[in-house]
Amino acid sequence: MTEHADHSAHGRDGHGHAHAPTDFGKAFAIGIGLNIAFVLIEAIYGVWSNSLALVADAGHNLSDVLGLAVACAAAVLGNRAPTARYTYGMKGSSIMAALFNAVILLVAMGAIAWEAVRRFAEPAPVAGITVMVVAGIGILVNGVTAWLFASGRKGDLNVKGAFLHMAADAAVSAGVVVAGLLITLTGWRWLDPVTSLAIAAMVVWSTWGLLRESVRMSLDAVPSGIDPGAVRAHLRDLDGVTAVHDLHVWPMSTTEVALTSHLVMPAGADDTFLMRAAHELKDRFGIAHVTLQVETSEATACALAPDGVV
Structure with a gap:
């Protein structure tokens, strides 16, 4: 993705826009290629060695x-310029991507858990050495993929998510290696479905937060990292502001937040005030797209406010 300088518009509305994330297209391409190859290897050897743990991890890696x-497609769509129909561009596609990923993960892990429970009744022999070797490859693949996103994890929530997911996958593969070793040493076949259930439980636990937050974002809820009460208090404390109403804060994407609000200012306000307010909201709360409407009359403000909005 292309780097854009922060800019603001003049006039009665103060606007600010966030920096676009660095281009990680190459990292996405390499990561996708490595993981496709590994999924094929893991699935083939999982079936051949009769290891549900490997099949579970293959499903996870798929x-x-x-x-x-x-995520890559959403990043590309998010860079499209606004149009008359899509006035924000297609930045919201990243939210849809997060929701899609969460649902797919939960469905896949449900299927794995069902099969693991079934195997407790009829434990099957498992080729422990094969499990260890293939899972060891997984540690390498996931570790390299995580490294590709490491440099951007502090500046882009999507890239940070990719980094953490790949790092967690490396840890899961390490767990499969341990299970393969124990099966080889002890012959305990039940360790394979137990490991599968443990993997599924860990993935569900880590995915539940993603599902919850993506649903909230899709409903234009205030992002979890922002306290709407603190935002309102900050606006209310600005010089010359006597009241704040019609305040809305919502995610434009998984990395950008927008705000609109009406400020009652009997003495009015100039462009300098609006620009300063927008920059303060960005610095303090990470809200980079700000629109403030100034009203000089409390009566006018109440008349313009929608029913129930204060």
């Missing part, structure tokens, strides 16, 4: 491939 592909 969801990672889909996740990386959807």
Whole structure:
């Protein structure tokens, strides 16, 4: 994605826009290619060695491939210029991508858990050495993929998510290696479905937050990292402001937040005030797209406010 300088518009509305994330297109392409190759290897050897743990991890890694592909597509769509119909461009596609990934992950893990429970009744022999070797490859693949996104994890929530997911996958593969070693040493076949359930539980636990937050974002809820009460208090404390109403804060994408609000200022305000207010909201709350409407009359403000909005 292309880097854009922060800019603001003059006039009665103060606007600010966030920096676009650095281009990680190459990292996405390499990560997707590595993980597709590994999914094929893991699935083939999982079936051959009769290891549900490997098949479970293959399903998990397949969801990672889909996740990386959807995230990459969302990043491309998010860079499209606004149009008369899509006035914000297609930035919201990243929210849809997050929701899609969460649902796919949960469905896949449900299927794995069902099969694991079934195997408790009829434990099957597992080729422990094969499990260890293939899972070891997984540690390498996921570790390299995580490294590709490491440099951007502090500046872009999507890239940070990709980094953390790949790092967690490396840890999961390490768990599969341990399970393969224990099966080889002890012959305990039940360790394979137990490991599968543990993997599924960990993925569901880590995915639940993603599902919850993506649903909230799709409903234009205030992002979890922003306290709407603190935002309102900040606006109310600005010089010359006597009241704040019609305040809305919502995610434009998984990385950008917008705000609109009406400020009652009997003495009025100039462009300098609006620009300063917009920059303060960006610096303090990370809200980079700000629109403030100034009203000089309390009576006018109440008349213009929608029913129930204060």
